[in-house]
Amino acid sequence: MLTSFKQGYYLGIDGGATKTEVFIAKESGYVLGKGRSGGSNPHNISIDKAIENIRTAIKAAIEDFEIKRAHKKLPYLYFDSACIGMAGIDTYHDKKLVSEKIKSLNKHNDYGIKKLLLVNDGVTGLKAGTDSNWGVCIVASTGCNCYGLSQKGEEAFAGDWGYIIGDQGSGFNIGRSILQQVIKEYDGRVPKTILSEVVMNYLKIKNPEEILQWVYQNNDLVMNVASLTKIITKDLIFESIELANIVNHSIMELIQDYEAVIRRLKFNPEAKIPLVLIGGLFAMKEEFCKRFINSIIDRTPNVTIKVSPQTAASGAIKIALTLDNKYSIMPESSVLFENPNL
Template sequence: MTFTLDSTRTQILAQPDAAPRFLIGVDGGGTGTRVKLADLQGKVLGLGDAGPSALGQGAEQAWRHIQQAVEAAAAQAGLATLAPIDCAIGLGLSGAGVPSQAAEFLARQPGYAALALDNDGFTTVLGAHAGQPGAVVASGTGSVGEVLRRDGSRGVAGGWGWIAGDEGSGAWLGLKAIRHACQAMDGRVPASPLAQAVWAVAGSTTEAMLAWGAVAGQHAYASLAPLVFDCVGSDPVAAGFVAEAVFELEKLALALDPEASLPLALCGSIAVRLAPEFSAALRARCVAPLGDSADGGLHLVRGLLQRTVN
């Protein structure tokens, strides 16, 4: 383990004298939750999936889906029951960098022996580079860039949330698509194939689109991103949105590592899909991720336990 836990970013809880027998790594975002259950040496015993656990969608929902995913992982591992006190859990959750959201989440923790909470961008870095220095540009429902430098310091670019930022993400593409469809409905721009594809999902009347937008959240907007990709070949507007997404994600990579000295992993469905469109210089730095954000959660909590022992 080459990184150290930074208490100004990683939230830590530990119960005195607890002796966990299992490790849990959690990757939680706006679309879903993935869990890996491992032994104390990090050998994965079971996997579990559940609904979203981004903290911006509420701490109660986050814990409910995390626990569902943990139960599924335990069942796959052949464990009839898995008490929180027997586990140390490392969580990489979207929204963990917002103090109020993190505090509410931690206040509801169901009794794990040890807990380490950080944002899903950092656990993605840990998983992608197996705890070694490196950078990650992650783009799925949201987007963020994170780096672990050789001196152990950390850096973040982006990750401002799907309304103010998350450029190059699925939700960002969806927002651009819905805005284009609204303008087309008004007659401000031509009714392109992308606009028509959005109308087929969100409604083909003003009233229907307003009703869709009134209840749509991050996940709903991100669900429109595939429409943008589907229309690239027939719609210059969609092609322009994709080109802009590439440009925004390259900006994240440059901000993280201006000297381009660290390996870079591209993670998340959108980043992986856009990878062939990146510049040759950026592609030359790219490496295949060694693990995912749930693996990073395992790295995170193993680092906590090692620090506690030492």
């Protein structure tokens, strides 16, 4: 058995639909290394592939740390604690499925993790944008999720049901709706609009019949379709009523998620509810973000909104740093794994 001691390294892991991002930090929170790999949402890929992508991102973060140390090889790393926020981890079945596999992350040839906390990515997203111990986080990227945490540690989720039956406010759903509009225009079911021309130029195709081939290229349907959100600009939204309707529908879906969460947690709509907005749709789409914020304020005028410039991996680091604090309020759904040999 290894002797237990603190080495002062912590891991923050954000397991999203499109990418997995890992931060290595010291006790001060200073980030020493970063790594990325493919997505790790178990609704989109197998759990084994998700774990593989997490390992790849951890390895990349360690290599980045070594580069910053003038390429000095690191000894075996002991992480005092780690937090992983995974998209798609909402239900008891989700946690049971993932928990059996996630344990394997605690021990590796190059590193060991003493404490590993598994949470939904809404938890890490909330921490990325606020130091409050309660509030709501809306993640809107390739997928989407609305998560709420009360001051008692009670939780509520909405919208995070995967790209097939859920994720109505996500980048994937917007991309799918755009493609559906273009196909309708090509079929002659609706009049042709500027949206078809913009989409075909973006896809670099000459005929809508080539869309299916583009969608299924690289076997990454979800990311391919979600990438169509790149065409969203303020000018195009005002020029294309079809795109404006798609964007507004997505916003309303996210607002419904938000309203469902605050009702279930019995938050007073007149209170100063901390609301963190995180993900590509908020960070990179100014008009989308502006419209969403205006709609939220109409419903809950005193809400305190923070569009987080930080990624959920930074929120995961914040949580990892508090795992030794016995007074910290852990979400009901969190699962803690401990390695007794470290």
